[in-house]
Every structure is written in C-alpha cells, then in structure tokens.
Amino acid sequence: MSLDLHHRRPAVGVGVSKGHLGGAIxxxxxxxxxxxxxxxxxxxxxxxxxxxxxxxxxAAYLLATAAINHGDxxxxxxxxxxxxxxxxxxxxVRMAKQPFRRRDQxxxxxxxxxxxxxxxxxxxxxxxxxxxxxxxxxxxRAASDLGVEGNVQTVPASELAIEHLxxxxxxxxxxxxxxxxxxxxxxxxxxxxxxxxxxxxxLAANLKLIxxxxxxxxxxxxxxxxxxxxx
Amino acid sequence: MRQAxxxxxxxARAVALCRPNVVSAYxxxxxxxIVENIAKLVADGELKCEYVSVExxxxxxxxxxxxxxxxxxxxxxxxxxxxxxxxxxLYDIAGLRIPMVLTCANRAVSAPLSIWNDHQxxxxxxxxxxxxxxxxxxxxxVDTTIQAFRIAxxxxxxxxxxxxxxxxxxxxxxxxxxxxxxVDGFLxxxxxxxALDPRKPLSVGTLATPEWFTEARHSHHGAVLxxxxxxxAADRDWQQVSGRGCGGLxxxxxxxxxxxxxxxxxxxxxxxxxxxxxxxxxxxxRIIRLRSFRPFPAQALREACAGLDQVVVLERAxxxxxxxxxxxxxxxxxxxxxxxxxxxxVAAGLGGRDMPLTLYAQLIALAQAPATTDFAIxxxxxxxxxAADRYPEAAVAVSSGDxx
Numbered sequence: 001m002s003l004d005l006h007h008r009r010p011a012v013g014v015g016v017s018k019g020h021l022g023g024a025i026x027x028x029x030x031x032x033x034x035x036x037x038x039x040x041x042x043x044x045x046x047x048x049x050x051x052x053x054x055x056x057x058x059a060a061y062l063l064a065t066a067a068i069n070h071g072d073x074x075x076x077x078x079x080x081x082x083x084x085x086x087x088x089x090x091x092x093v094r095m096a097k098q099p100f101r102r103r104d105q106x107x108x109x110x111x112x113x114x115x116x117x118x119x120x121x122x123x124x125x126x127x128x129x130x131x132x133x134x135x136x137x138x139x140x141r142a143a144s145d146l147g148v149e150g151n152v153q154t155v156p157a158s159e160l161a162i163e164h165l166x167x168x169x170x171x172x173x174x175x176x177x178x179x180x181x182x183x184x185x186x187x188x189x190x191x192x193x194x195x196x197x198x199x200x201x202x203l204a205a206n207l208k209l210i211x212x213x214x215x216x217x218x219x220x221x222x223x224x225x226x227x228x229x230x231x
Numbered sequence: 232m233r234q235a236x237x238x239x240x241x242x243a244r245a246v247a248l249c250r251p252n253v254v255s256a257y258x259x260x261x262x263x264x265i266v267e268n269i270a271k272l273v274a275d276g277e278l279k280c281e282y283v284s285v286e287x288x289x290x291x292x293x294x295x296x297x298x299x300x301x302x303x304x305x306x307x308x309x310x311x312x313x314x315x316x317x318x319x320x321l322y323d324i325a326g327l328r329i330p331m332v333l334t335c336a337n338r339a340v341s342a343p344l345s346i347w348n349d350h351q352x353x354x355x356x357x358x359x360x361x362x363x364x365x366x367x368x369x370x371x372x373v374d375t376t377i378q379a380f381r382i383a384x385x386x387x388x389x390x391x392x393x394x395x396x397x398x399x400x401x402x403x404x405x406x407x408x409x410x411x412x413x414v415d416g417f418l419x420x421x422x423x424x425x426a427l428d429p430r431k432p433l434s435v436g437t438l439a440t441p442e443w444f445t446e447a448r449h450s451h452h453g454a455v456l457x458x459x460x461x462x463x464a465a466d467r468d469w470q471q472v473s474g475r476g477c478g479g480l481x482x483x484x485x486x487x488x489x490x491x492x493x494x495x496x497x498x499x500x501x502x503x504x505x506x507x508x509x510x511x512x513x514x515x516x517r518i519i520r521l522r523s524f525r526p527f528p529a530q531a532l533r534e535a536c537a538g539l540d541q542v543v544v545l546e547r548a549x550x551x552x553x554x555x556x557x558x559x560x561x562x563x564x565x566x567x568x569x570x571x572x573x574x575x576x577v578a579a580g581l582g583g584r585d586m587p588l589t590l591y592a593q594l595i596a597l598a599q600a601p602a603t604t605d606f607a608i609x610x611x612x613x614x615x616x617x618a619a620d621r622y623p624e625a626a627v628a629v630s631s632g633d634x635x
Contacts, residue, residue, distance in 0.1 A: 061403045065235035068405045074235075077402040101368075101501030103398050104587045193235075 043096040044184055045106045049125055050115030050170075053085040058197075059113065059171045060091035063178070065196065066189040067095040079105060088122055095184070109133060111222075113178055115157070115170050117141070120148055134222045136178050138170045153181055155216055164209040165202075172206045173213030180214050183223045187214055236406040238369040238399040242308075242334060243268030245376040247278040248414040249332075251306045252421070253298035255283040257291045259313040260346045261396035262336035266308055288313035292320035295331050299324075300435065302426030304380065305331040310396055311338035314352040318359070321389075325360030326451060327436055330383035330423065331390075333361075334376065337497065337547075338396040339582040347583020348396040350497065350547035353524075354556050360451050362390040362458055363525040365496040369399050370406055371477045375522075377409070378465040378477070381418050385461040387425075388454055393524075395498040397583070409473055417472045455526050462523050478520065480528035483535045485517035491598040492535075492542040492572060494519045494561060499545065499586050506591030513595050521557070529564040536565060536572055541598040544576035545590075554606035562605075579609040 046063065050056035057078045064076035074095035092106040108128045117139040119125055126148070129135070135152045137143070140159060143152035155177040157170030165172075172194070179185050187210065194206050236244070242265050246254070254273070256266035272278040281298075285291045291307045299305040309317060314335055324331065335353045339345035353363055362382060366372040372394045379390040394400060427433075439447055463479045470476035484504065485492075493503060493516045500520045507515055519535045519542075521528070536542055542565075544558040553559070558576020565571040575597055580586045593609060613621045 057401075061235075061237065064403050068233070068235040073405060075402055075404045077397065100505055102505040102588065103402070103498050104502050105585045107585075107587065196235075 043094060043100065044111070044182070045109045046093040046095075046111045046113060046178075047106055047109040047128075048091045048093070048113045048115065049119050050089055050091075051085075051119070052087045052089050054115045055169055055171050056089045056115060057091045059115070059175060060093045062171060062190065062193045062197065063093045063175055064095065065193040066175075066179075066185050067093075069192050069196075070185050070189040072097055072185075073099040075103065077103075088119055111136065111178065111182060113174050114138060115174065117146065117154075120146060126150070134181065136174060136181065138174055151222065153177070153217060153221060155213055157213065160209060160213055160216075164205045164212065172209040173216075176210040176213040177217045180217050180219045181222045183220050233405050233407050235403055236369070236408070237264065237401065237403045238372060238394065239264030239336075239401065240268050241369050241373050241406045241408065242376055242394065242400075243272065244408055245373040246306055246332075246334075247272050247280075248409065248411055249306075249377055249380045249418055250304065250415075250420075251278075251280050251380075252303035253281045253283065253295065253305045254307065255285055255291045255294035255298070255305070256307050257285050257288045257309070257313060259288070259310050261338055261348070261400045262308045262310040262313070262334065264400060265334055265336065269306075288316040289320055292317040292324065292333075295333075296320060296324050296327070296329055299329045299331040299423065300327070300425075300427050302421070302423045304421035306333070307331075308334035308336065310336040311340055311346075311352045314356055315340065318356055321356050321359040321361060323436065324389045326447070328387045328425075328451070328454065329389055330387050330421075332376065332379045332383055333389065333391050334372075335391050335393045336396045336400045337393050345582040346396075348398050348547075349581045349583070350393070351549075351581075353391060353393045354548040356391075357525060357556070360388075360455060361525060362386070362388050362455065362462070362523070363393055364390065364462070364523055365393045365521065366395075366399065367477075367482070367498055367500050367520060367522075369394075369402065369404050370475065372399055373406060373408065374469060374473065374475055374477055377414055377418065378462075378469050380421075381465045381468075382458065382461045384419075384421055384423070385465070386454060386458045388458055393497065398498045407473075407475070413472050417469055457526075459523065459526050459528060459531075462526075478522050480521075480523040480526075480531045481535055482520045482522060483517060484520075486515050488538070489515060489517035490538075490540045491516045491595060492519055492539040493517070493545060493591075493594050493598075494521065494542055494557070495545040496521045496524060496557065497547065499547075499580060499590075502586055502588060503545075503591050503594075506588035509588055510591060513592060514599075516591075516595065516598075524557070527560055527564070532561065532564050533568055533571075539572040542572045542574045543594045543598050544574065545580075545594060546576060546578050547580050549578045549581075549606070549608065558606055573603060575604045576606050577604070577609045578606070581608070584610065 048059050060076035064074035067074035076093045079090040108130050110133050112135045114137045117137050137154045138157040139154040140156040143154045157173035158168040160173045161169045273282040283294050288309050295305040295307045339349045340351040375392050379392050383390045466479045546555045546557040555576035562574045
C-alpha cells in the first residue's frame with residue numbers, strides 16, 4: 001500500500017504517548033517498521049485474536065471494509081473454531097493495493113491484534129508472527145509489563161469503550177490504534193466503515209471513540225523508523 | 232457498485248435481485264447467513280416473497296418443489312447433512328424436471344463431524360440429475376446465482392450453485408452487486424409451462440412402469456447433457472449485461488505452451504493462481520477450473536487439455552475404496568484421446584484443511600514424478616493415527632503401475 005503520510009500523522013493537539021518499549025526491543029521495533037514499509041508495496045496480513053462475543057469477526061470485517069472503501073483489495077475471514085461465548089477465536093485480514101486471489105489462511109501475519117490480553121498466555125497466540133511483526137494488545141498496562149517479547153503496543157480499548165459505549169467492546173479503539181500505528185489506511189476509511197454498519201447514537205459514540213483511541217498511540221510507530229531507514 | 236460484502240450477504244442480495252416468489256429453508260452452518268439475510272430482506276419489506284421456515288431440509292426442498300411446480304420462482308439453500316437429508320427430494324425435483332435454484336454452501340459430511348469446507352456434500356448428490364456449478368469467488372457466486380435462475384427456466388432443470396463454505400460464505404470481499412434493472416433485463420419473469428393449474432388437473436410423479444422408466448431416464452440424461460448450451464448462453468448474455476463472465480463451462484488460464492495442467496473446482500483456484508505467480512522458478516501450469524460439474528463438459532475439457540503432457544486433478548472429496556471422483560471422470564473423458572495427458576488425482580483440503588500456496592509446488596512435483604499416482608490423499612500425518620490405522624503409501628495410493 002502506498003504511503004500517504006498526511007493521513008496518519010496525528011492532528012494538531014493530539015497527545016502522543018511515546019511507546020512503552022524498552023531499549024532492548026528497539027531493534028524489533030525497527031524491524032517491524034521496516035516490515036510496514038516493505039508491505040506498503042505488497043500485502044498486509046493481520047490476525048485478530050479475541051473471545052467469542054467480543055466482535056472478533058466484525059473487527060476483521062470492519063478493517064477489510066475500510067481497505068475496500070479506500071480502493072484497495074481486501075479479504076476478511078474467520079478461523080472458525082468453537083463457536084461459543086468466551087472461547088478463544090481468531091479472524092484474518094489480508095489487504096493490498098493490487099488485487100490478489102489467494103484464500104489460504106494467514107500463517108505468517110505481519111500484525112496481531114489481541115482483543116483480550118489474557119489471550120497472550122494461550123499457547124500459540126504469537127505463532128507465525130513475522131520477525132519484528134507488530135502486536136497490538138487491548139490492555140491498560142504498559143507494553144513492557146505484558147511479558148511478551150517483540151514490538152508490542154497497548155491501548156486500553158475496553159476501558160475506553162466502557163466510557164463511550166457503556167460496554168467493553170474493544171474494536172473501535174483497537175482498529176483506530178492499529179491504523180495509526182501501521183499507517184495502513186487513513187482513519188477516515190475506518191470511520192466510513194463504521195458509518196456503513198452502525199447508525200445514530202451508536203455510530204456517533206463509536207466515531208468519538210475512534211478519535212479518542214487514535215490520540216492515545218504513537219502515530220506511525222510501526223512505520224516512521226522505516227521511512228528513516230529507507231531514506 | 233463495488234462494495235464490501237460478506238459472501239453470504241452478497242448471495243442473499245443476488246437471490247433477492249432475482250425476485251423469487253418462494254424461499255424455503257432450514258439453517259445449517261455454513262449456509263445460515265444466506266437464508267438469514269434473505270429472511271431479513273423479506274422481514275424488512277425489501278423483498279416481496281413468501282419465506283417459509285420449515286422443520287427440516289427435507290421439508291425445505293419439498294416446499295420449494297411444490298412451489299416451483301405451482302409456477303413460483305423457488306429457492307433454497309443448504310449444506311452437508313442438510314443436503315443429505317434433502318437427497319430423496321433432490322432426486323424428485325430433478326426427475327420431475329422442476330426448475331429451481333439451490334445454493335450448496337459446501338461442507339464436509341459427517342462422521343466425524345466437521346463444519347468446515349470440502350465438496351463431499353454436493354458430490355453425494357452428483358447423480359441426482361441437477362446442474363451443478365462451482366464458484367471461484369464471491370463475485371462469481373453472485374453472478375452464477377443470477378445466471379442459475381435463467382439456466383433453470385431455460386432447461387426445466389434445477390441448478391445447484393456450489394460455493395465453498397466459510398472460504399466464500401464467511402469471507403468479506405469487494406463485490407460489484409448488479410442493479411435491479413440489470414437483473415430484470417437478463418432474467419425474464421418465471422413462466423413454467425407445466426405449472427399445476429386446478430382448472431387443468433394432472434398428476435405428476437406417478438408410477439413409471441418398466442415400460443416408461445428407461446425413457447424418463449433417457450430424456451432426463453439428455454436434458455442435463457444439453458444444458459451445456461444454456462449454461463454457456465447465460466454466461467455470455469450476463470457478460471453483456473454486467474461486463475463479467477464466469478468462464479462458461481470451464482475456465483482455462485496460464486501459458487499457451489504449458490505442459491503441466493492442474494484441474495480444480497471452487498475457490499482454491501485463486502490460491503493456485505497466486506502460487507504460480509509467486510513461484511516463477513517452478514513450471515507455469517495451465518490451471519483448468521471446472522465451473523460446470525454437471526453437465527460434465529467432456530468436450531470442452533478435451534480442448535482445454537490439448538497440448539498438455541500432464542494433468543493433476545485436485546479434488547475436495549473422494550469415493551472411499553475407489554478414488555477421487557473428479558479424477559475418475561477426467562480420466563474417462565480423456566480415455567482413448569490421441570496424445571491425451573497422463574492424469575493423476577489427489578484429494579486435499581478435506582474438512583477445512585488449509586490449502587496453502589505450497590500446495591502448488593506439491594502438485595507440480597507430482598506431475599513431474601515418473602511414477603503414476605491414480606489417486607492419493609495429500610498431507611496425511613500418519614503419526615496422529617494408531618498403528619492399526621496407518622496404511623503405507625503403497626496400500627492407499629491407487630496406482631495403475633506401468634500402463635505402457
């Protein structure tokens with residue numbers, strides 16, 4: 001996907017909390033950034049982990065819808081396992097500027113979005129993540145406190161959602177944060193995807209939530225070093 | 232207009248664009264979202280149609296049969312065990328030459344229980360006398376659904392539109408949904424010449440004595456074979472309306488001088504095509520995708536195989552104790568043809584097993600192997616099985632040995 005920097009820089013006045021990354025994993029972070037940069041030429045593959053009832057598939061659909069509305073090609077599909085509330089579930093998104101035809105599962109995602117931080121301790125959750133790949137976790141804690149190696153970022157998605165929606169539905173904050181961090185798509189594309197799926201007060205609350213969450217992460221954190229590296 | 236839609240939602244919208252009079256269905260994974268979306272369109276007043284919720288798939292098919300026999304444009308959808316429960320009605324529908332459309336959200340058949348995708352369900356009713364069309368992607372699922380209603384009324388035959396469960400039904404992707412005007416221009420109102428009419432009573436489906444049964448079979452078989460023309464015509468006409476064709480009976484893609492062919496059905500074709508592009512170091516295969524499985528396009532297949540030394544058939548079902556079903560039919564179609572390629576067949580992607588890009592390399596390796604494998608199941612992990620259930624390769628690979 002081509003870089004379109006003005007889309008992903010924070011608006012003036014938006015507070016940016018610098019990442020919680022320790023020095024030891026800055027190399028990882030640079031690698032993730034390089035990956036994001038390389039991906040803009042090719043394909044972005046995302047795996048979203050959540051629990052049944054959290055809107056796991058909806059998150060994948062919203063992300064792919066944003067990409068499609070933006071004029072890109074994208075597929076979103078679930079990895080169906082046990083279909084019951086609370087069970088660990090996963091969904092995939094594959095997106096690219098150019099059309100693609102493959103429909104195999106995403107075995108080596110560039111990015112993981114984890115809707116529930118407790119899932120980080122489920123065996124296999126990080127499986128296949130490309131070296132230096134980014135991990136975005138719904139958590140109030142600092143990324144360095146999660147005990148997960150790699151290029152981890154956190155956003156307190158459930159808390160933000162409870163505040164704005166009255167329910168702990170983490171999708172809007174997570175997807176907003178993901179787009180800001182990766183620069184994969186302009187945030188407006190996500191807002192448009194939401195406006196196709198929701199109406200009225202629910203939509204308004206979600207749009208506000210997207211802005212709030214976007215202000216809580218470092219825009220381009222998974223990507224700005226890549227710009228420097230490729231300069 | 233290009234929009235992001237889940238496959239099931241797109242199929243439901245396509246069905247609605249065809250203005251069905253009666254939809255009758257019983258939900259089953261992975262078909263549920265299709266009929267759920269149709270029910271919602273009816274409930275919201277966007278589709279004027281009799282939606283009949285029934286207590287089983289047997290009833291779903293029976294209601295559709297009766298409705299179509301009475302002159303209604305009828306639709307149902309199912310999968311897996313639902314298709315099997317419908318089985319005797321499916322034979323009735325076809326034998327009575329009832330035009331209607333069914334979406335099969337392809338899924339494995341129990342036991343062991345699997346909700347995931349393969350083609351065993353539609354293969355189980357392959358001989359029911361329905362037209363069976365397999366879709367490569369969700370755009371084609373939309374376009375084929377619309378074409379199916381036209382083919383059904385042009386042939387007085389039922390059409391089963393086969394879409395891969397989950398891989399298509401639950402995948403969101405860009406879809407160009409046609410306008411009502413486009414569909415209305417392509418699909419004339421449903422008129423069934425033999426529609427039941429109380430003013431002109433007649434009996435249908437009555438006892439056929441040995442004096443008549445053979446003739447009924449003859450005319451049914453002939454009608455399904457002759458349906459190739461209607462399938463090709465519908466695809467051609469739809470292309471004029473929408474700008475999109477689905478390949479007619481089969482789709483051929485790849486270099487003209489390819490020596491290796493890979494034949495498949497359904498949505499795996501895209502993965503194979505992208506794999507071919509991603510692995511330029513491997514021979515570039517001609518990829519043949521059967522869109523029409525019934526009628527079996529033997530003549531088009533012979534033409535598609537011209538110039539090939541090797542064909543590897545990749546299938547998503549098997550006939551245990553015999554071999555791959557599609558492979559056997561391809562072999563039969565090419566039997567005795569001068570210069571016909573060697574045909575091997577493998578089953579993969581069973582019960583939802585992922586088919587990664589590397590599958591392409593496996594199929595190429597098989598094509599290049601000196602020994603002929605008439606049939607094998609790929610990627611069996613023997614160490615998962617108790618010793619008594621492990622069969623050595625030689626015991627399960629149906630091989631013709633030296634045929635020279």
